[in-house]
Amino acid sequence: MIKDLIKYLEKPTLYAKSTCEFWNDEHISKGMLEAHLHPTWEAASRSHDFIDKSVDWIAEIIPLSTYKNFLDLGCGPGLYTERLYKRGYNITGIDFSKRSIQYANQKAVQNNQDINYIYTDYLKMDFHEEFEAVLLIYCDFAVLSDVQRESLLQKVYNSLKPGGVFIFDVFTAKEFEGKTENHTWHISEGNDFWMREKHIRFESHFVYEGDVRLDQNVLIDKEGQVSIFRNWFKGFTKETIIAEVERSGFQMCDIYADATGKSCFKDSSTLCIVAKK
Structure with missing residues (x-):
């Protein structure tokens, strides 16, 4: 499990994909619609x-x-x-x-x-x-x-x-000014933006050449299921x-x-x- 976790937290290759759908996740899409409106x-x-x-x-x-x-x-x-x-x-x-x-x-x-x-x-x-x-x-x-x-x-x-x-x-590039690579983690009791169930979330921001940035969120639920959401940005x-x-x-x-x-x-x-x- 620890080896897997380290792998998930390593810097991904450029434009690596999420492991699951962001826009059609049943829970996340509900929060996104609320944010739109x-x-x-x-x-x-x-x-x-x-x-x-x-x-x-x-x-x-x-x-x-x-x-x-x-x-x-x-x-x-x-x-x-x-x-x-x-x-x-x-x-x-x-x-x-x-x-x-x-x-x-x-x-x-x-x-x-x-x-x-x-x-x-x-x-x-x-x-x-x-x-x-x-x-x-x-x-x-x-x-x-x-x-x-x-x-x-x-x-x-x-x-x-x-x-x-x-x-x-x-x-x-002004959008990312002052933002450096960083990693944080959170324990959630659930019913937050990301997941209904209790989970751990590892949040990372990565910097790539060509003014490319990645916001990555790795979620682990109480069953040990891992979901990785990657949002790429370019300046x-x-x-x-x-x-x-x-x-x-x-x-x-x-x-x-x-x-x-x-x-x-x-x-x-x-x-x-x-x-x-």
């Missing part, structure tokens, strides 16, 4: 006030008269999707959390909203010139591996009509994100500090990219 928490989505400002800005830079059909990747319970629908856009939302998609679908039916929600991994989507705009918000792009990012950019490019735009945000500069986007055929339009359209500045912890096909 809380108006001020930013554990799963931006605050609802930020989202309102973000949708105002999106509607301004991609007006309905030109950009009618919209794809929201990682839509969660529909926080952006519903707001954009109310602005008049034809909306499709994709998410890999079954609980979030079920909630979004139920709310759309309840409110008589014609929103197309799809439960799937957006890395597996296959559209061909169906949308004028694609959205990926809350730095989801920055959690993907190099191979996944390249694949996603190509899929987004294929999904857009000529002249369509891709709006997404990423972290910069970008204007130059590195422009290079990635242009390699996929996009033209660069503008870069902002965040998804409300604030101007970039030296200490921005995020960047928001508007790329045109």
Whole structure:
């Protein structure tokens, strides 16, 4: 058991996967949905006030008269999707959390909203010139591996009509400033974010080359069952994100500090990219 534990706490290889599903874990997904829906928490989505400002800005830079059909990747319970629908856009939302998609679908039916929600991994989507705009918000792009990012950019490019735009945000190195490799452990009586049952949690933060970071949580329940959750993050500069986007055929339009359209500045912890096909 001790040897196994040491193995679990060693620094993983770059972009090693979790041992179980994060988004569809029965207990965790419940807490994630609660975090999405809380108006001020930013554990799963931006605050609802930020989202309102973000949708105002999106509607301004991609007006309905030109950009009618919209794809929201990682839509969660529909926080952006519903707001954009109310602005008049034809909306499709994709998410890999079954609980979030079920909630979004139920709310759309309840409110008589014609929103197309799809439960799937957006890395597996296959559209061909169906949308004028694609959205990926809350730095989801920055959690993907190099191979996944390249694949996603190509899929987004294929999904857009000529002249369509891709709006997404990423972290910069400022997000991780002062954060070094560290390890802590906790004993929980249960009913916390991670697990209903009593458990031990080993929490680690690892640093890799290329401004890549890993938050790892190793959980051991009372039966000795081990679950490993790995959340990867990458920091970008204007130059590195422009290079990635242009390699996929996009033209660069503008870069902002965040998804409300604030101007970039030296200490921005995020960047928001508007790329045109």
